[in-house]
Amino acid sequence: MxxxxxxxxxxxxxxxxxxxxxxxxxxxxxxxxxxxxxxxxxxxxxxxxxxxxxxxxxxxxxxxxxxxxxxxxxxxxxxxxxxxxxxxxxxxxxxxxxxxxxxxxxxxxxxxxxxxxxxxxxxxxxxxxxxxxxxxxxxxxxxARLRPAEHTASSEYTVAYSDIDFNRHMNTLRYVDMIFDAISLDVIENNCGMRIDFNFIAEARYGERLTIAHSHEGNTWLFEISSSEKTLCRAKVEFK
Amino acid sequence: MxxxxxxxxxxxxxxxxxxxxxxxxxxxxxxxxxxxxxxxxxxxxxxxxxxxxxxxxxxxxxxxxxxxxxxxxxxxxxxxxxxxxxxxxxxxxxxxxxxxxxxxxxxxxxxxxxxxxxxxxxxxxxxxxxxxxxxxxxxxxxxARLRPAEHTASSEYTVAYSDIDFNRHMNTLRYVDMIFDAISLDVIENNCGMRIDFNFIAEARYGERLTIAHSHEGNTWLFEISSSEKTLCRAKVEFK
The missing domain is CATH 3.10.129.10 (Hotdog Thioesterase)
Known part of the structure; x- marks a missing residue:
């Protein structure tokens, strides 16, 4: 031990x-x-x-x-x-x-x-x-294991040079940036703590076009990042 | 001294x-x-x-x-x-x-x-x-002092949470990321050194929609980042 x-x-x-x-x-x-x-x-x-x-x-x-x-x-x-x-x-x-x-x-x-x-x-x-x-x-x-959800908003993004690691896949931290970029600035500014859950399902490659879909109810925000082919990542953020 | x-x-x-x-x-x-x-x-x-x-x-x-x-x-x-x-x-x-x-x-x-x-x-x-x-x-x-130039390509980007500093302006480093994201991956991979010049003219604010225009001739790449109102930044990268 x-x-x-x-x-x-x-x-x-x-x-x-x-x-x-x-x-x-x-x-x-x-x-x-x-x-x-x-x-x-x-x-x-x-x-x-x-x-x-x-x-x-x-x-x-x-x-x-x-x-x-x-x-x-x-x-x-x-x-x-x-x-x-x-x-x-x-x-x-x-x-x-x-x-x-x-x-x-x-x-x-x-x-x-x-x-x-x-x-x-x-x-x-x-x-x-x-x-x-x-x-x-x-x-x-x-x-937590995160299941598919209905989302109400989405944005698009193309994976670029500054996002990729030595495998030419998008760095994990960029997923974190993406989900927080979708959250209202005042929620981030005034949060009193949070719990974040991530399920990483597949990798995003250089040049791939991604869809970042999200929805939120009260203090809980749900995210799904996908390429044209498949779901790459699901995330949940619960603010206290 | x-x-x-x-x-x-x-x-x-x-x-x-x-x-x-x-x-x-x-x-x-x-x-x-x-x-x-x-x-x-x-x-x-x-x-x-x-x-x-x-x-x-x-x-x-x-x-x-x-x-x-x-x-x-x-x-x-x-x-x-x-x-x-x-x-x-x-x-x-x-x-x-x-x-x-x-x-x-x-x-x-x-x-x-x-x-x-x-x-x-x-x-x-x-x-x-x-x-x-x-x-x-x-x-x-x-x-170098960089003058306006004719550009042949452009992309758009909206300033987000992960880009801003305590003044709620886009961080200087995001300009650097943006210009390198527009350069071909093989140029970056195989470069033998470079010279970069930046002129910072005005600040990009949270939520602002930016246009990243660029052109290149041989090893020289020119960039202009602007908001709907004005030019924010010009840059030049010369690869050896």
Whole structure:
């Protein structure tokens, strides 16, 4: 059994939104960076998988934000893996400023064979995984499974150079930007905390035309991002 | 007279493009962050100006990129102010990896009265400025003055939440993203260095519909970003 590992960061100008507080997108960015760094440090990151033409893929993410850290705040992100089965690995996050928990997250990952585009049975790395498992519960409930919904509004966007990662797929964080760009500015400005759930279904490729559909009822906002062919991502944001 | 001041950074995953090298946008981001931090450290940053309802505004920027640093590289940014007159202050940048110069920049700033929206005579801060001036030349030629041009292609974009800063104006870096999003992916992938010139003329506000017009001849790309009312920004990129 392993221990919870912590990483230190500072909230930089590019991390804050117009309220000068860390945006949801940058909070998720810190969590995903820590996921990559921690997996690499413990010998089961993308670098170790690439040799085998495999890659980690984020399938679901749940994040609760209690307080958005201000610009130049020093923060700590704790991370630990606490569940592992043939299909997915669960990594947890807690963002803190000293002892105050600012945000928490639960992410579910699978391994994809980049040639066959099929999900790989994680049993192949059970031994390595057993060594890094931490005996601590997830800080929040698991990411919700989001079903198709009727949407009342939509916009379109073409995936561009500044959106893509080394696979020439749209970066996960751009989905976060897209959904928050559809929410009213005063809701974002005056929020008292939120819960975000993401289901990542397929990847958006460079040049692809996307439709970002959404609807909302009270404090709950639902999103579906799709290409001409299929649904790529569903998301839900519930403001407190 | 003062000395050149240096700041250390690491190229993070969010800084790299699909080639896993720092994008032009992130290189400029590091330069602008250093400008803000260094001005604050030396007592003439935005924080000191805000009391007087004044703010620093970037009017022109010239950047030459020789090599785009790779992900997780440790870099240093040197910065110094070496020119100052009633209308503008010139701040220089050199991005290094050990002794290799990766990029260089020259930025010209003016001070804006946020109430009257007029440029302020910088004589009011001459004494403070004199103390921070460094006796070293700019590393590259001053930013070019860009004139109106005929453009052959254009796209449209509406300024959204993820684009705006605390003034609810579009962040400077989004202009950089926009122009590079219009350039062919293979030009960006296979470039052997570039020179970028920016003229910032007016600010883009939240919700405003922008037109990004461009044309190119050989290795030179010209851009003009405008709202329905006026030209906001012109830019030129010359690839080597």
């Amino acid at each position: 392993a221990e919870i590992t912590s990483y230190k960061y500072r909230i930089e100008p590019q991390d804050v939104d117009f309220t000068l507080r860390a945006s949801a997108s940058s909070i998720i960015n810190y969590m995903l960076n820590v996921a990559g760094t921690d997996a690499d440090n413990k010998g089961f990151g993308v670098a170790s998988l690439q040799d085998n033409k495999y890659t980690w893929v984020l399938s679901r993410l749940g994040v609760e934000i209690y307080r958005q850290a201000e610009q130049y705040s020093n923060i700590v992100i704790d991370t630990w893996v606490n569940e592992f089965n043939r299909l997915s690995s669960t990594r947890n996050f807690r963002m803190r400023q000293d002892d105050e928990v600012l945000a928490a997250g639960v992410s579910q990952w699978c391994v994809l064979d980049m040639e066959s585009r099929q999900v790989v049975d994680l049993s192949i790395m059970k031994e390595r995984h057993d060594e890094v498992m931490v005996d601590a519960p997830s800080p929040i409930s698991a990411p | 003062a000395e050149i001041t240096s700041y250390k950074y690491r190229i993070e995953p969010q800084d790299v493009d699909f080639t896993l090298r720092a994008s032009a946008s992130s290189i400029i981001n590091y330069m602008l962050n250093v400008a803000g931090t260094d001005a604050d450290n030396k007592g003439f940053g935005v924080a000191s100006l805000q009391d007087n309802k004044y703010t620093w505004v970037l009017s022109r920027l010239g950047v030459e990129i020789y090599r785009q640093a790779e992900q997780y590289s440790n870099i240093v940014i040197d910065t110094w102010v070496n020119e100052f007159n009633r209308l503008s202050s010139t701040r220089n940048f050199r991005m290094r990896q050990d002794d290799e110069v990766l990029a260089a920049g020259v930025s010209q700033w003016c001070v804006l009265d946020m109430e009257s929206r007029q440029v302020v005579d910088l004589s009011i801060m001459k004494e403070r400025h004199d103390e921070v001036m460094v006796d070293a030349p700019s590393p590259i030629s001053a930013p």
